[in-house]
Amino acid sequence: MEKPKIGVDTKRLEAWDKVTGTAKYNADFITPDTLHAVMLASPYAHAKIKKIDIKKALKSEGVLAVITGEDAPYLTGSMIHDRPPIARDRVRYFGEPVAVVVANTEEQGMKGVSLIDVKYEELPAVNKIKDAIKENPILIHKDLSRYTYAATDIYPKANTNIMDHVKIRKGNMKLGWSESDVVVESTFFLPQSDHIAMETRNSAAQIMHDGTVIINTSTQGPFAVKEELSDIFKIPEGKIIVKTPLVGGAFGGKATIQLEYIAYLASLAVGGKKVLVRNTREEDIMSSPGKLGVEGYVKIGATYDGMIKALECIYYVDCGAYADTAPRMAKSIASDCSGPYNIENIYCDSYSVYTNHGYTTSFRGFGHTASTFCIERILDKLAKKLSMDPSELRIKNAIKENDTSPTQDKITLSNTGDLNACINKLKKLINWEEGTLIENEDGMIKAKGMACLWKTSNSPTDATSGAIITTNSDGSLNLNFGATEIGPGMKTTMAMLLAEKLKMGVEKIHVFMDVNTQVSPMHWKTVASMTTFMVGNAVLKAADDLIKQLKQVGAIALKCQPEDLDVGNEMIYMKTDPSKFVFFKDVVHGYKYENGNAVWGEIIAKGNFIMRQLTPLDKETGKGKSGMSWTVGAQAVEIEYDPRMHTYRLIKAATVMDVGKTINPKTSKGLVMGGMNMGFGLATREEFIHDDDCILQTTSLRTYKVMRFGEQPEYIVDFVETPQMGAPFGARGLAEHGILGIPAAFANAMSLATKEEFDTLPIFPETIYKKKKEVEQ
Amino acid sequence: MLKILDSTVITLNVNGEDRKVVAKPSDILLYTLRNELGLTGAKPGCENGDCGACTVLIDDIPIKSCLMLTVEAIGKRILTVEGLKNAPIQKSFVENWGFQCGYCTSGFLMVCHSLSKMHPDADDVTIQDWLQSNICRCTGYQEIEYAIKSILNGGSSDIEGSTF
Numbered sequence: 001m002e003k004p005k006i007g008v009d010t011k012r013l014e015a016w017d018k019v020t021g022t023a024k025y026n027a028d029f030i031t032p033d034t035l036h037a038v039m040l041a042s043p044y045a046h047a048k049i050k051k052i053d054i055k056k057a058l059k060s061e062g063v064l065a066v067i068t069g070e071d072a073p074y075l076t077g078s079m080i081h082d083r084p085p086i087a088r089d090r091v092r093y094f095g096e097p098v099a100v101v102v103a104n105t106e107e108q109g110m111k112g113v114s115l116i117d118v119k120y121e122e123l124p125a126v127n128k129i130k131d132a133i134k135e136n137p138i139l140i141h142k143d144l145s146r147y148t149y150a151a152t153d154i155y156p157k158a159n160t161n162i163m164d165h166v167k168i169r170k171g172n173m174k175l176g177w178s179e180s181d182v183v184v185e186s187t188f189f190l191p192q193s194d195h196i197a198m199e200t201r202n203s204a205a206q207i208m209h210d211g212t213v214i215i216n217t218s219t220q221g222p223f224a225v226k227e228e229l230s231d232i233f234k235i236p237e238g239k240i241i242v243k244t245p246l247v248g249g250a251f252g253g254k255a256t257i258q259l260e261y262i263a264y265l266a267s268l269a270v271g272g273k274k275v276l277v278r279n280t281r282e283e284d285i286m287s288s289p290g291k292l293g294v295e296g297y298v299k300i301g302a303t304y305d306g307m308i309k310a311l312e313c314i315y316y317v318d319c320g321a322y323a324d325t326a327p328r329m330a331k332s333i334a335s336d337c338s339g340p341y342n343i344e345n346i347y348c349d350s351y352s353v354y355t356n357h358g359y360t361t362s363f364r365g366f367g368h369t370a371s372t373f374c375i376e377r378i379l380d381k382l383a384k385k386l387s388m389d390p391s392e393l394r395i396k397n398a399i400k401e402n403d404t405s406p407t408q409d410k411i412t413l414s415n416t417g418d419l420n421a422c423i424n425k426l427k428k429l430i431n432w433e434e435g436t437l438i439e440n441e442d443g444m445i446k447a448k449g450m451a452c453l454w455k456t457s458n459s460p461t462d463a464t465s466g467a468i469i470t471t472n473s474d475g476s477l478n479l480n481f482g483a484t485e486i487g488p489g490m491k492t493t494m495a496m497l498l499a500e501k502l503k504m505g506v507e508k509i510h511v512f513m514d515v516n517t518q519v520s521p522m523h524w525k526t527v528a529s530m531t532t533f534m535v536g537n538a539v540l541k542a543a544d545d546l547i548k549q550l551k552q553v554g555a556i557a558l559k560c561q562p563e564d565l566d567v568g569n570e571m572i573y574m575k576t577d578p579s580k581f582v583f584f585k586d587v588v589h590g591y592k593y594e595n596g597n598a599v600w601g602e603i604i605a606k607g608n609f610i611m612r613q614l615t616p617l618d619k620e621t622g623k624g625k626s627g628m629s630w631t632v633g634a635q636a637v638e639i640e641y642d643p644r645m646h647t648y649r650l651i652k653a654a655t656v657m658d659v660g661k662t663i664n665p666k667t668s669k670g671l672v673m674g675g676m677n678m679g680f681g682l683a684t685r686e687e688f689i690h691d692d693d694c695i696l697q698t699t700s701l702r703t704y705k706v707m708r709f710g711e712q713p714e715y716i717v718d719f720v721e722t723p724q725m726g727a728p729f730g731a732r733g734l735a736e737h738g739i740l741g742i743p744a745a746f747a748n749a750m751s752l753a754t755k756e757e758f759d760t761l762p763i764f765p766e767t768i769y770k771k772k773k774e775v776e777q
Numbered sequence: 778m779l780k781i782l783d784s785t786v787i788t789l790n791v792n793g794e795d796r797k798v799v800a801k802p803s804d805i806l807l808y809t810l811r812n813e814l815g816l817t818g819a820k821p822g823c824e825n826g827d828c829g830a831c832t833v834l835i836d837d838i839p840i841k842s843c844l845m846l847t848v849e850a851i852g853k854r855i856l857t858v859e860g861l862k863n864a865p866i867q868k869s870f871v872e873n874w875g876f877q878c879g880y881c882t883s884g885f886l887m888v889c890h891s892l893s894k895m896h897p898d899a900d901d902v903t904i905q906d907w908l909q910s911n912i913c914r915c916t917g918y919q920e921i922e923y924a925i926k927s928i929l930n931g932g933s934s935d936i937e938g939s940t941f
Contacts, residue, residue: 011871018879019867019886021818021858028817107803198822198830198880198914248820248880249914281823487878487915670874673917701827701912710905712918 002569005500006729009666012489013511014246025248026218027202027278034204035064037266037277038109040099040116041287042091045356045694046125046140049089049098049118056115057101062108065269066116068099072265074232078224078256080156080163081148082141083322083359085261091120092140092321093358094695095286102266102275125356125694129295129316132161132353140321140354150231153616154327161354163319164327166334168348168406168622176310176345180301184381188374189760190743191687192293192318192357195364196706199248200279201288205263207272211235213264215242220255220486221525222515228257229264242517247486251678252362254486255527256324258288282699290688291363292326293318294333294370298378306388308397311343313374315350317367320359327352329360329367331617332458335407335626336368339375340419340454341394342403342411348622356694362527364678364736368455369743376451376744377759380751390436390748391427394452395420399632408623415629417658417722417732419452422634426450426656429716430636437752445641446651449748451741452634453657456627457528457733461614465534466521467542469498469605471588475570476508477546481538482523483531484515488735489667490531494539496663497728501543503568521608529631529733532663534609536728541607549603550584556599557582557591629724631732633657635676635741638713641753646768648750650680650713653742658720660732668734669717675738676715681707683743685762781848789850791816792860800847807831807842810857818858818883822912829911832884833857837895839888839910858883865928866890875924877915884911889925898930 017023054066069088075081087096101112126132126140137160141147145158156163177183203217213235219225222242230237247254259277266275279288294317301310315333319326334350365372383390398419403411427433436448470478479498485491495509512520523535551562554572558565558580566575573581582591592598617624638652655672662668685705689697698704717738723730747758756771781787781802788795791814798813807824810816810833822830824843831842834856861867866889869875876882885908892899892907899907904925913921 011874014879015871016867018876018882019858019870020861021816021883023879024817025820025880027821028811030812030815030817196912196914198828198878198912199820200822247878249878251914281825281828489877666874670877670916670920673919674877674915677917678914700825701823702825706912706914707918708912709908709918709921710901715917715919 002503002505005496005506006661006663007665010492010496010506010664012492012667013495014485014491014513023246025199025246026216026244027276029216033274035102035104035270035273035275036106036109037262037275038101038103038106038113039097039262039277039283039287040113041283042087042094042096042098044091044120044122045094046123047091047120048123049087049091050121051119052099053117054099057112060108060112060115062104063101063112064104065102066099066112067265067269071269075147076228076232076257076261077150077323078228078325079149079151079154079327080323081150085265093356095358097262097287100262100266102270126161127356127690127694129318129353129355132355133316137161140356155619162351163323163354164330164352166331166350166617166622167620168334168337168346169620170406170408171345173310173312173345173347177301179303179309181304182382182385183299183301184378184385185299186378186381186759188296188298188377190294190370190373191761192290192320192360193682193686193688194285194290194704195251195253197249197251197253200281200284201254201259202276202278203259203263204274204276205260205267206274207267211239213240215240215260215263217242217244217260218247218254219244220247220250220484220527222484222517223482223522224525225257225260226517229260232261233264244484244515246513247484250486251364252527253289255525256289256361281701285704286358286696286699289324289359289361292329292360292367296370296374298374300378300382302382302386304386306386306393306396308341308343310345311338312347313337317350317352318355318357319352320355320357322359323352324359324361326360328458329362332626333367333371334622335458335617336454336456337371337375338406339372340399340452340632341397342399346406348406357688357690358696364675365455365739366458366528366736368740369682372451372453372740373744373747373761376741377747380748390450391423391432394450395423406622407617407626409625413722414725416454417632417660418720419632419634421720422632422656422658423452425718425720426634426636426654429654429656429718430638430652432636443643445643445753446638447641447749447753448636448638449745449752450634450636451744451748452632453737453740454630454632455737455740456630457530458626459524459528459530459611461611461616463524463534464608464610465523465538466608467535467538467606468521469542469546471603473585473589475583475585475588476510478510478512479539480512480520481535482515482520483526483535485513486526488671489664490526490535493532493663494535497536497539498543501540504570508570529735529737532731533727533733536731537609538607540728541609542605545607546603546605549605550587553587553591553600553603554582557587629732631657631659631734631737633737635745637742637745637749639746639749639753645765646772647765650711652716653713654716655738656718656720657734657737658722658732659734660724660727661721661730662719663729663731671735672717672738673715675736676742677707677712679739679742680712680746683746683762687762779848779851787848787851789855790853791855792857802848804847805843806845806847806850809847810842816857816859820880820883822881829884829888830881832887832911834887834891837891839891858886861886861890864890866893866924869924869928873924873927874920875916881911881913885913885921892925893928
């Protein structure tokens with residue numbers, strides 16, 4: 001019998017391509033007929049465009065066309081149609097594309113860009129959330145109430161900078177506060193930052209003679225690209241083909257559509273020729289969307305014995321100059337605002353706010369890193385006030401069966417998992433009981449902080465996936481689905497699921513590594529840690545279809561009934577007597593009788609999946625269902641603080657997550673560790689810094705710092721496995737979650753070590769020094 | 778002295794072969810490798826020397842090919858990831874899950890390969906010194922640490938702790 005596949009470390013299918021340089025990403029397909037589009041970026045955060053003179057640029061060698069906003073009278077956006085692909089009349093953030101030069105070479109394009117003369121009239125910019133929401137603010141979108149909307153459940157406030165307001169009203173706040181013996185409140189701030197996928201965003205477009213549009217792009221959502229291009233440019237969807245090879249990291253930043261619009265417009269300007277637009281690192285940071293910033297105000301009440309009774313929170317989400325997906329993240333913050341705890345009385349307002357910062361889109365964690373930071377910091381403050389061990393407070397209030405979520409969704413063990421099992425396992429891994437604060441003889445202080453996490457998917461209510469299996473005459477299978485390979489090894493996971501189901505070797509499953517929307521079945525987007533769940537379910541359904549067909553044709557070959565048969569090891573065999581069998585290879589392309597007659601033909605199997613029972617949130621109460629399940633977990637960070645220098649060292653970080661079932665253990669651990677590492681980036685260094693004129697200062701990897709080799713602590717990752725019903729082998733999503741609690745756990749450890757409260761990220765040694773000075777004075 | 782004023786045919790020694798390429802004085806090596814020779818293993822990540830994704834070896838030393846002019850490479854031995862033939866670090870990266878998206882991998886491999894040749898007994902400080910030149914955004918670096926340590930003298934038995 002074939003060995004099990006699930007739970008066994010399996011190297012990614014494309015592993016050797018990635019260590020030999022043969023793995024190709026979108027901009028690696030270099031052809032001599034490709035033209036290059038180069039963008040001119042706005043030098044102002046907010047300005048009127050008075051005049052654009054392109055005459056000189058057009059005369060420059062190799063320049064074929066120059067396009068400006070005047071050539072592109074479109075408004076785009078996955079929620080609100082508020083963003084022109086190339087700025088029109090005004091610019092609303094530093095780095096916004098103002099003109100695009102199409103040239104034979106990138107170099108000629110850059111030269112052309114330098115010859116464009118733009119006259120701006122600078123306007124005062126909204127640089128802070130508080131300025132965006134004050135009375136009579138500078139309005140960034142005067143037309144907010146006149147825009148059209150791609151979503152129905154979005155509630156902009158006319159003549160303000162508030163594009164959406166999500167409310168959670170659960171239980172009875174008056175009762176909650178009256179039952180609370182202790183109340184703690186605080187404000188928190190997390191700045192905007194960037195995804196920094198190593199492959200910068202890039203897209204190419206070509207328009208064929210019959211109007212077919214071919215887009216080659218580095219994206220998480222080829223099908224969304226097709227849909228939105230069709231919607232904006234009024235091209236029938238069937239006339240758009242989107243192709244995506246391996247993607248060099250994404251983290252949410254490639255889930256939206258930006259350069260695809262520009263590539264299409266550029267191709268249109270040169271008669272449909274193939275045009276590539278490729279971000280420089282600077283453009284990837286300043287022109288393309290980043291991660292949202294959040295200001296949170298949180299107030300929590302509990303009894304003396306630590307039972308949480310009430311939670312009030314107000315979140316202002318700095319979405320930047322355009323809406324993109326940001327309001328969905330504000331919704332996601334509200335939906336899960338309690339953290340993985342049972343709180344019966346909740347009042348939460350989550351506002352999506354326009355500023356003149358760069359616009360933002362989905363980022364690993366989909367807003368949950370911010371809400372987790374706020375709730376987990378306030379829990380430590382509450383624990384301190386109650387003189388209670390922070391882990392005990394969390395265990396006492398951990399969400400469990402029959403509780404309800406902030407959106408009043410019923411909690412089951414299946415749809416969340418076992419948080420307390422995670423906390424208890426974590427405490428052992430991080431040696432919590434030795435003490436969370438230890439002062440060494442040399443004066444160094446060792447401190448530990450903890451944070452719990454939960455997250456649900458927040459997908460559209462009708463998000464869908466599909467899978468197609470075709471067959472080869474060597475008995476191997478071809479698997480094709482619409483999720484792009486952005487790093488988490490999803491192509492491999494799907495091969496494992498299919499191999500397990502067919503009881504055959506993973507090496508005999510050939511996965512179509514690219515996505516081609518004309519060939520691959522649809523997948524909503526490769527986001528939200530939902531690929532294993534959604535595509536996995538489609539693959540399992542396709543596997544059932546395949547097995548059914550194999551048994552039907554096998555029954556003909558073996559002269560029996562399909563129900564007499566089973567499959568395994570690339571054979572269809574009699575259950576009662578496995579020595580009677582036919583090989584897959586002899587039937588998958590039809591069965592041939594001895595006399596030459598043949599029946600059946602190629603076996604082609606299919607499966608699909610759609611989200612179930614999801615609803616938008618009620619406008620007034622927030623009641624609704626944002627996802628089919630949560631993943632819960634607990635994280636801890638151990639640091640060493642030097643009180644003389646105010647520096648710190650990351651010693652150890654641990655995560656225990658209830659993943660339902662570990663499909664590919666090393667890959668799962670790697671994903672969680674990667675998330676944790678990114679969490680340390682947010683905790684210790686990553687931020688967008690704007691000067692007084694709202695100009696982004698951190699536009700390169702020299703000024704925008706990320707974690708580098710050797711700065712990471714020792715990572716420990718472990719899992720709890722409480723299966724999720726209806727999920728492939730019980731597996732929950734886990735790809736984003738490693739990031740969620742790390743900034744909070746780190747800040748909790750730092751606050752403990754320094755005896756100061758750190759409620760703003762990132763925390764630099766300089767921040768600690770300043771805080772200490774402040775207190776001294 | 779070589780004098781190049783415009784596009785000129787020059788010879789580069791790449792992965793052990795002499796290759797003729799057309800280059801302008803302003804072309805960077807990364808551009809020539811990718812666009813003239815189709816060696817796309819070296820990746821543009823920042824084109825500013827900050828991320829290391831374009832690292833190649835020049836006379837065995839890791840160099841960011843975005844910071845080197847093509848003409849500077851004349852007469853030198855250029856080794857790209859495509860020129861690695863079953864180098865221990867390739868297998869080690871595969872076996873230690875040293876990458877996810879794979880975009881930074883070529884650069885890391887070149888740095889690690891050179892390190893293992895030049896400092897086969899490298900200690901932690903030396904390893905960190907060398908590998909800080911590159912950025913990986915997917916992994917937690919721990920996997921890369923295991924990958925490099927397992928090919929240095931002393932091997933993987935030196936690696937402590939962790940459940941990985």
